[in-house]
Amino acid sequence: MTRSILPVLTVVTVILAIWYAACIPVNAQWTRDQAARAGVELTLRDIVADTLGQQRPRLPAPHQVAQELWASTWVEETQGRRGIVNTGTLSNRSLIFHGWVTLSATLLGFAMGTAMGLVLAIGIVHNRAMDRSVMPWAIASQTIPILALAPMIIVVLNAVGITGLIPKAIIAAYLSFFPVVVGMVKGLRAPDAMQLDLLRTYNASGPETLLKLRLPASMPYLFASLKIGIAASLVGIIVAELPTGAVSGLGARLLAGSYFGQTLQIWSALFAAAIVAASLVGLVGLVQRITLRRMGMAT
Amino acid sequence: MSDAPTTTPVIEARGLDLVFETADGPVHALKDVDLTIRKGDFVSFIGPSGCGKTTFLRVIADLEHPTGGTVTVNGMTPEAARKARAYGYVFQAAGLYPWRTIGGNIRLPLEIMGYSRAEQAERVARVLELVELSGFAKKYPWQLSGGMQQRASIARALAFDADILLMDEPFGALDEIVRDRLNEELLRLWHRTEKTIGFVTHSIPEAVYLSTRIVVMSPRPGRITDVIESPLPRERPLDIRDTPEFIEVAHRVREGLREGHGREE
Ligand SMILES: Nc1ncnc2c1ncn2[C@@H]1O[C@H](COP(=O)(O)OP(=O)(O)OP(=O)(O)O)[C@@H](O)[C@H]1O
Ligand SMILES: [Mg+2]
Helix, strand or coil, X not given: CHHHHHHHHHHHHHHHHHHHHHHHHHHHHHHHHHHHHHCCCCCHHHHHHHHCCCCCCCCCCHHXXXXXXXXXXXXXXXXXXXXXXXXXXXXXXXXXXXXXXXXXXXXXXXXXXXXXXHHHHHHHHHCHHHHHHHHHHHHHHHHCCHHHHHHHHHHHHHHCCCCCHHHHHHHHHHHHHHHXXXXXHHHHCCCXXXXXXXXXXXXXXXXXXXHHHHHHHHHHHHHHHHHHHHHHHHHHHHHHHCCCCCCCCHHHHHHHHHHCCCHHHHHHHHHHHHHHHHHHHHHHHHHHHHHHHHCCCCC | CCCCCCCCEEEEEEEEEEEEEECCEEEEEEEEEEEEEECCCEEEEECCCCCCHHHHHHHHCCCCCCCEEEEEECCECHHHHHHCCCEEEECCCCCCCCCCCHXXXXXXXXHHCCCCHHHHHHHHHHHHHHCCCCCCCCCCHHHCCHHHHHHHHHHHHHCCCCCEXXXXXXXXXXXXXXXXXXXXXXXXXXXXXXXXXXXXXXXXXXXHHHCCEEEEEECCCXXXXXXEECCCCCCCCHHHHHCHHHHHHHXXXXXXXXXXXXXXX
16 A cells, blocks of 8 residues: 555656646636736746736646545535535535535436446346347447437437436446446456356256356456446536536536636536545455455455 | 176167267267266277267266266156266366355255255255365455365255266376375265266376276267276275276276377387
């Protein structure tokens, strides 16, 4: 653990340095234009200072994003007029509120997608007809750009009276079922002929074979799939929140930010999404480690 | 080769044929195999690689279907015998499930066959003692040596009440010393449990030391070339391998193998 800290810190430092360096040329144009309008001469030092502290930079500096993140989470909730401290409910201007909206939909969509993926994979492994027919459709489903599909799903479901969490979750499930199907088909087929023959000599039934051999053997594959699936689910939710006039969720914050040219809001929402994604993948990894250790398969 | 009238046949093969249809044409794995295995027999199958030893064992176990002839196991078809859980099968590799402890692996057939929890625990303890692995019930397979894993897989096949034990080169991957020990253990086990054993091996001394009958096979097509009744007593200390009787039987097996090969070339 401690041995990996130094490399990680190095990489982070390099990224921050590149980021800061990039801010200067990207934002310098605006600084020069302002100076020209005001008729003042700028030294290099002035330009650097200004490009890293603009109100609406093209590319916000890391510390600005950090400040914005802090301000739109802790500060907003504790001190804001609409924060949880003053009103008892989360502020609709805080990233905690929007993050939770996205997270809850992500989890629901992930659960739906995983369940669907598992059912399909079990079907494919046990049923010849499904084996030949389902996979091409599953692959085809993923070749359609979700960006094109999401608004249609939302509109159609709204038309039949389904609104709120469910349409978003369906889009997330649409993305997250696929890695589960692919991984679990491989995982459920992981047992070799000998392990299957052994159960045959016990005259084990299909469900017993699934429960006692195929499912345990597929666990490493399952977790690899779940990690991809939960990240895909989050992407699905954010995409679903983008174009549909949603007023809450990290996707809505992204859209509102770009609509009003609020780069800081965009970047802080992006980072919030990245933090949520990393936490979710980390959580799956933790469950994986605990599960595999309890199965005696920890590496 | 005379069948003793007093003992009942447990496995009976008549005119057995098995042809595998492969991409490069048919492979005649078994041809016209006749064999009777009686209750309490310890029958070894020996022969060069590819002569159909594994295939024959798998036919008995209903893991492979003959293309001609008949087999009966306990007077039933192999399928009926399998469904009646008439035999335990020990594969060439131990094949323990890595996510189950040794105890859990031995419990696997018991769970499937619906034994009560109390009886499962009792049987696991008993067979672990039989293969001298008491105290390893909670260990995972990777914590055991190859020989210990193989013993655990034998224990797994002994845990339920099948009176036939089919073993496909169970000690093939082990060194000579471990193998000797396990051979002794297996003989003791056979005495105690009075099972009928079908045993595939590549080793002449192993076959002679263990068996009451040795079936010599030859390849392409796989067939039986000789069946040797062992004159050795049932009680066999390891040093019986230095007696003239032992050497005599081993010699006959070697001759049988050579003859099978000679006909080939
Ligand atoms: N599933 C299969 N499909 C096609 N051919 C097979 C199959 N199983 C076995 N064979 C062929 O049948 C023949 C007999 O194989 P078998 O495994 O019974 O030999 P064996 O005597 O057990 O050999 P070894 O001592 O190497 O284990 C071989 O030629 C083999 O290639
Ligand atoms: Mg073999």
